[in-house]
Amino acid sequence: MNIETVASQLEALGNQTRLTMYRTLVRAGDSGLAVGKLQLKLDIPSSTLSHHLKKLVEVGLVTQERQVTTLICRANYTSMNSLVGYLADECCADEAASCSMSATEEAA
């Protein structure tokens, strides 16, 4: 996890449309959601959806798996864990103690 990766992932999530998409996938869990289903659910033009989806996939927050004619999208929990870990990690590293955050062990 270098800072560029983290920044690009945060930027990807820092757009309401993409955050909504991502959250919908997170809620969908391991079974994921087809692109079309996501589109129906969120009522977004397919080009816009595809554009944003691409960004989420590029930064590694979403994975895609082709199933015959449809493309299943899934939130990548591993990368979410790393991201969360990065944010929580190193808190107060330059200081003594008094930190309310507990560093996530899984931080990569």
Add this chain to the structure above:
Amino acid sequence: MNIETVASQLEALGNQTRLTMYRTLVRAGDSGLAVGKLQLKLDIPSSTLSHHLKKLVEVGLVTQERQVTTLICRANYTSMNSLVGYLADECCADEAASCSMSATEEAA
């Protein structure tokens, strides 16, 4: 924590300059860092720094406290916790089980 707040916070962190600034403040801990110290540390023009700092303050990730002539900046750990909680929370909510994320209890 509504989605707009979360998106704006993520967007604020989704820029390498701001993420670096924020991380530096996180590492600095409760004692914080004056704007000028931050500038020296990161070697960024003061106007650019001020511009980015403003954004971090606006979204609530950083707080500022005036100390006579200097302005001390601190990472707001509470909002960081909320943000992290939001990301981890509701994972697989629309599904049965099989979720690797453990929801952060402190999520607000």
Add this chain to the structure above:
DNA sequence: TCCATATATCGAGAATAGTCGATATATTTG
């Protein structure tokens, strides 16, 4: 082969963001 479905790419316009030098403001010190 032709059509329907699923998804991606293209192209363009409007909006927003990132950066920086110059300048402004406010505070302290001499």
Add this chain to the structure above:
DNA sequence: CAAATATATCGACTATTCTCGATATATGGA
């Protein structure tokens, strides 16, 4: 009051992003 320090705002330029309709591609079925 003048100079120095600390930080913010302004103005401008460039670059990037967001969004969408139109079009392209790829796959499976009649």
